[in-house]
Amino acid sequence: METQTIRFYHRGQVQEVSDAPVTRTLLQYLREDVRCTGTKEGCAEGDCGACTVVIGELQDSGDVEFKAVNACIQFLPTLDGKALITVEDLRQADGALHPVQEAMVECHGSQCGFCTPGFVMSLWALYQQHTPGGEPPPRQTICDALTGNLCRCTGYRPIIDAGQRMMALPAPQADRIDPRQIADTLRNLKRGETFHYNARGQHFYAPRTAAEFGAIKAAEPNIRILAGSTDVGLWVTKQFRELGNLLYVGQVEDLNQIAEHDGFIEIGAAVTLEKAYAALNTAHPELEELWKRFASLPIRNAGTLGGNIANGSPIGDSMPALIALGTQVVLQRGDVRRVMPLEDLYLAYQKTAMVEGEFVAGLRVPVQGPQHFRTYKLSKRFDEDISAVCAAFGITVENGIVTAACIAFGGMAATPKRAVLAEDALTGKPWNEATARAGMAALGQDYTPLTDMRATADYRSRGAANLLYRFWLETRDSALPAAMVNVRAIGAGETVSA
Template sequence: METQTIRFFHRGQVKEVSDAPITRTVLQYLREDARCTGTKEGCAEGDCGACTVVIGELQDGGDVEFKAVNACIQFLPTLDGKALITVEDLRQADGTLHPVQEAMVECHGSQCGFCTPGFVMSLWALYQQHNPGGEAPSRQTICDALTGNLCRCTGYRPIIDAGERMMALPAPTDGKLDPKQIADTLRNLKRGETFRYRAQGQDFFAPRTAAEFGAIKAAQPDIRILAGSTDVGLWVTKQFRELGSLLYVGQVEDLNQIAQRDGMIEIGAAVTLEKAYAALNAAHPELEELWKRFASLPIRNAGTLGGNIANGSPIGDSMPALIALGAEVVLQHGETRRTLPLEDLYLAYQKTAMQPGEFVAALRVPVAGPQHFRTYKLSKRFDEDISAVCAAFGITVQDGIVTEARIAFGGMAATPKRAAATEAALTGQPWNEATARAGMAALAQDYTPLTDMRATASYRSRGAANLLYRFWLETASEALPAAAVNVRAPGAGTIAIVTA
């Protein structure tokens, strides 16, 4: 297999790169090689949004999907066959600002300007999803689009105003970023075979089929699998690790599918978190808050559910909910697959049941969930923060008796873990306050949490127990309304404080 050049669309033409290290980031390429310094470097870990760019990918239907991602943790070879849109692309040929930029000016959405290009690119991605002159996105939709962008100058109100204003301004007329022309270019760049890029003695493989992916992994069991690089990227930018050769899942077409069969939602390992959660939320709407609070939109646009599962982090927010829903993980070696319950995948901290050469191919989640299902997240920030505790509760109640319970937590142990003692304390008992409190007490048998920078052990233990009590309040026979248990729910805001 011969080495090939990295080919992608940027600044109105196809760019080819042949000599960059395989872990060179898109941000490094932009600022140091392409001299496109509008994209800024802030945190170098995908948290601040100063480096936000937009990636365009050709879809099966022939259209181009534009999505905001963090350039600081995306490796350059992952751009092969895609379009890269940066803030330099937005100004029209006659010098006129793009409506997104003009709206930021009119609404006074920028002061120091360092983070402004990142905000502009997040808003530009949102702009592409709506018709200029048509209905503007809701303020909540705008806020969701900006969860990955931090600003400490203007505050967010004028930036959100700009997100509303941009749709009312005249649409661009120069056609420089015409999605149809970009689609034509990407069709010409599309490869029909495995893409191999080699630099400085290291290989970057991007297979097109699961069979090709499995063959490479089986032949090289120790090769590092790369998905959205939302975690692996930090190994380079923060830990300065040498990763060796990389096997990229992002171009494997049959792993980038979502299907529903046999009562299960099957999500391929290459499906992004954003698309995976959209599919899961359609079947289980109780997941919506966890979906929107999982990292930020640029992270969910890049990261994959398969990667989150394979990583096995004890604070990975997906796993508790998926375990409570009874999810199964599909593992593949070569072309052979096996399935096991998701909770059985995790053996110890950062250790899984995968054999050498095996990889996560898909996740299977039951369409029908428990009668009562909830997920909760405790973190220092509401948006874009790592959990101190992530909890998921699923129970079925018949004739007032708990007949089945599946409870899982993240942040409470070395792995995402079911609460076996707590489940036993609930099962077969009436679903009342006494049973809920017995379950709260049983949590001490299931978990011995640690103290770290996110929370103390006592906070985690108390918080986990209180979340179970909240779950009971929300699902009891005389359940409290959402406004009584969630300060962010519509109608919430009045809190009575009683002192002795």
């Protein structure tokens, strides 16, 4: 297969790259190759947001979707066929600041300034979703958009103020960023065949169909599959690993679909976490807090739910909830597919039931969940943190008796794992405090958690049991509203009474 150049839109024109290493990050390209040094490097692992840029992708509607991502962990070949917007693009043709930048100035949102370009780009992506002069985004929406940006000197209040102020400022009169022009350019850049890039003996493949993807994987079973780079990117930036050839899922159109069939929400392996959780939250609104607390918006804009599942991390937040909902995983080898319960995919730490050449093609999540369903996350920070414990509970109660129970935890074992003894302790029993406490005791036999940097084994065990008790409080006959058992709501001054 003949090698091709990486083509993308940046700084008002099509850029072509032919000699960069396959795993060269977008941040390295910007700062070292084209001297766009407004984009900063902080953590090099997608946590601080100093490197935030905006990627534009052509949608089926013909419009361009803009989304903030972390440049430090995105590999340059994944940019093929897309648009790249950096802080250098925002200054207007007449030299004026963009309203987002002007709002940061007016609201005193910058002090040392190192983090400011990242904040500006996150706010610019949000700006594109609203009408200048119209209603500003709600404060919580601004906070959600900034979960991936860390500030250590100015503080968030003036930056959030800037997010509200930016919509009231006059719209750019000489904006160099024209979404219609970008859309026309991206249509011309769109490839109808597999994109193949080869540099220094390392190959990067971006197929357009699942059949092509499966054929490449079958021919080279050990090829590394790349989705959003939110984990694999760190293997390069932090562990300095050699990854070999890469097979990119991001351009596979039939794996980038969400559909509803036969009582299931079917989510392709290339669907981003943000879009997947938005679809799941429609059917299961109990997922909303987990959705918003899953990493940060730039990470959810890049990472995929399929990648999170395939990774199989014991602290991956998606799996407990999906297991409790009865999710099935779709596996593919060549052009042959098979379906299995998600809980059966994980055999041991970092070991799955996938055979050689097989990959995660998608997920099937039931539209109808358990009668009572909740997810909870314990972590040191509320936003953008890895779980110490992630819990999901699903039960059905008929005439006061628990007729079905599914409990799953992350962070409690070497894999995401169901609590079968606790489920047995609940099933067939009245849904009362005694039953809940029996389930809490059984959790001590289901799991033997470890002590690590995130939590002690004792904290995990006690925390898991207390989450089951909270679940009972929220679902008993005289159920307490979430505000009465949520520490953030209580801390904000909610009145609590039993």
